[in-house]
Amino acid sequence: MLALAGKPMYFLELAVGQFGGVGPVALWNCCPISKGVGCAMVTVSLIVCIYYNVIMSYTVYYMVASFASEVPWSKCDPEWADMDTCYVRGSITVNIYDIKNLALLFRLSLLSIYKKFSKKRHVLHLSSGIEDIGTVKWDLALCLLFSWVVVVLCLVKGIKTSGKVVYFAATFPYLILFILLVTGLVQDGALAGVLYFVTPSWERLLDVQVWQAAAGQMFFSLSVSMGGLIMYSSYNDFHNNVYRDALVVSVLDTITSIISGMVTFSILGAMAHDLDVPIEQVVKEGPGLAFVAYPEALLRLPVPQLWSILFFLMLFILGLDSEFALLENVLTSVSDEFTALRNRKLTFCVATAILCYFVGLPCVTYVKYQYYLLNILFDVLQGGNYVLTLMDAYGGGIAVLFIAISECIGLIWIYGLHKICDDLEFMLGHRPQLYWRITWAFFAPVILLAIHKPLRYEEYDYPDWADGVGWGLACLSMLQIPIVAIITVFQQKGPSFKDCIK
Template identity: 45%
Template sequence: MTVGNYDLWDRKRPPVQETQGVVSANGSRDTLEMDEQEDRGQWGSKWEFILSCVGLSVGLGNVWRFPYLAYENGGAAFVIAYLILQFLIGKPMYFMELVMGQFSGKGPTSVWNMNPSAKGIGISMMLISLVVAIYYNVIMAYTLFYFFSSMQATLPWTECQPEWYSLGCVEQTTKNIPYCSYNMTENELLYTNQSRPCRCFENSTFHQSSYFSQFDFNCTNTTWKGDKPVAVAQLFFEKDVIEKTETLAADKMGPPLWRLALCLLLSWIIVVCCLIKGVKSSGKVVYFTATFPYVILLILLVRGATLDGAIDGVIYFIVPEWSKLLDLKVWVAAAGQMFFSLSVSFGGIIMFGSYNKFKNNVYGDAMLIAVMDVVTSLIAGFVIFTTFGGMAKNIGVEVQDVAKSGYGLAFVAYPEALSQLPVSQLWAVLFFFMLFTLGLDSEFALLETFLTCIQDEFPSTRKYKSYMCVGMGIICFFLALPCVTPAGDYVVTIMDHFGADFSVLFVAACECVAVMWVYGAPRFMRDVEYMLGYPPRPKYYWLFCWVVCAPILISLLFVYRMVQYTPLKISDGVEYPEYAQTIGWILTCFFMCPIPIFFIYKFITAEGPPLERLRTITRPNDSWGPNDGSDKYALSPPQREGKYGIDNPSHM
């Protein structure tokens, strides 16, 4: 790759450069760099890399978030918006991050040798990944809890407990039955104005749910209760699994719930064991964890398609409301799902790319992974809504009455649907094990991103990789304990809303500007061509998306989210306490502040006039170069001037 008469990444050994201190006469620096790279590790095969990327991109969000967002935002209209944003933002950014990691062989922090002023972006990615890893494993602990609960003779979310009737508990077989209020005497105890699911017949006799099936009660002066019934699966999740408190008051936090704490501990033990050798060990695990979910999804898809009423669910999922494409909220929802799904700007993609061989065809890999992400989301959508269609038909309600989002989909609506299938315990075990494996792949990437950043900044720590992994697992377990208290659901919501929402958009916008506007898109394109041997085609599509679409659209999305921000709510009309909102915004600032802080620090410590300082801190440093075993000696001044970016504004 040449500029003028100079080869930017000359493979030939240059003359001894004592002043630069980069290459010694005996080539000792080369040996040091190669030793460090060997200690750093590489993927055992191309498939380990691809499956790890698929596991990162295809996570819990594809199963519990994408289907509901599609239904809520116009069905196929949402899918179209999602595909357009994938084409303009998601795929280009995914490819960009893979190139950054593979070209340099560095993780999210050290890769910014390309633009030292932007190192704060890598720090932000590292911090976001750590915090998300902490609460993400809590959700995985939920899936383990349900996994073990599914092995009982009777699924525990199918029967109301006695103390739940006063809360409006109703089992799925009577979900369409209104409530009766009545007075009764049972075992010489007087129950006044009680309410339980019942059927009132002409003779004023009604039959209780299965728990009281041995009794017949006479309804006198029966009146229909107007309160909305509460599904037993929802009460099981809120009252038995997470034991959710009514408020987020500090004195209501309570101690960790021992059953969830044990599930959390088991989840962290599994994660640490799989990551104990870094990508060398996790790369072997993904052969199972990245493929098993597809097997289960396909089995559930076939089973769901055979249910009576499945077509009703499919119609709700795919029938487009074209007017929704004119609604900005639909595009915002699609963009949010795109970031959530592909995991761009979390650092994991850069980290995975950095363990690749230099000549790996990262272009084809990026295209394959982006397609797999979309296909998986669509398959999950059909799985969810064929099942919900059958469930709605069975209990005599509309599909929208059983469709929920987030926790509600994974731990309320779908468990209800599974309980209606023959051999429901088997389907429940498979489903929740699938959810756990989906989360496991993402958790690998989140924790490994943090560890890679530390090891890249301090190479001497690589010899203690296993100890660092165990140590971080222990620390993260204890940091996650507040998330498994009775108020833990609120804590997880705050961490997710403030930690992985505004912050990621801000980081993504800064990342695009730092790479494509400062380092320079033409310079970046030449790096790609040097690494692959050919430029990505079509060239101007990539340049247009990198330089114009991605930074501008992401910035607009960030501004829109800030302007349209509404406080988190515990329930209708009840907002989170002010102290909780404050903690959330502090968390957001904690993630975003490294970017301006590092830039200001670099600028202040640089020498010369302001413009010269700006050029100095945005110019690639001496250690930036290709990770192909060639000499990474400092570029001569003419070579620097031949490169594009802010260090040579005339070429911008």
């Protein structure tokens, strides 16, 4: 996916953004019939930035919780763990040949433990489904508000301020990541986890879901087809070696992903070793993995509170990187079209953040149920995470795929591959090689056409009405492409009917 779609599209967006020197909407003045692609990019950026900040609020929540004298997920705390399945590492010994303990062994498998562990139980409070959404969870709402305040403060001064913040945001995470890598690799069972991670199962290449997962990783890791790359590269010098930049960043992105995977699977291997279960039983997919494997790794370090604070600060900073690009893309693109907003950057930024905050509140809702466990009264079950997943799958998933395909068609097939090559030769001094031309014209759009998967949240299937809402959200951006194209055609001045007859 990286070779046939990710890397070519990443280079293409950086190159055309640098050549045009404008945002993702104004860029399409070169091909007016496709200007809806730029509008759709801005809309997707706005949708993604709404729910992405919700995920950032989780990291703030964990970071605050880490200031306790003992991190909550290091013990069987009734507020963070299901007491029926909670297991403190090293607290029991399981004899695999004892039939009673064998049943306990599977009961204690991480697949069941971590389904009800920390994030899902105390932070998310998952409900039975999207139908059961409930009311706003005030502590997460405050964390979400804090996230938006930080983003606004970093963006009010414009692109130069966010650029300075990124110097720290892009380097600090590597320090934490390498510390966790060393910590993970020295644990008993870590090697089994790493081998599970790097050993290929070639038959899985026939499974379309593997390619779908690769595409999702590629899109969000490289941030293609959301307009942010075009916006940022528009600030480059015209003759900047964007070809070198694209290659370096895409390769480093892949290396970083591999290192992150080694950290994750080394810890999962250590977990499997502690519970004496196969590694397959502890592997769990989804973004929640960052809130399961990594906190467990932090417990294996001295002074886990300090490392937990640093780790979740790192996640928050990484989120800021993406949030900058998403929100700045919206602000820059809209300001390019409505120049009066350029002198009201602060007001525009604050107003957009307030709107996004209130729209994002349904993602931090919960349902209040009362039940007693160990004589403690709890209120649990959140429906907001189902809303977040819905927004991610449709507003930031299906819509992005459609935009990517339309982008390839607009730039390569309508504006023209030959013109793109001429422009890049004028800017860089050499024409793109055959690899780039083939992947732009054929492989990228064809592969992306084959990628789609039905929406699920683990075992939960979304009802039809929720899928309808999701498609409506996706259409907010997707329909802009054909609508703008139709409007553009009708606005063009052409020969009269008489002239055509003559």
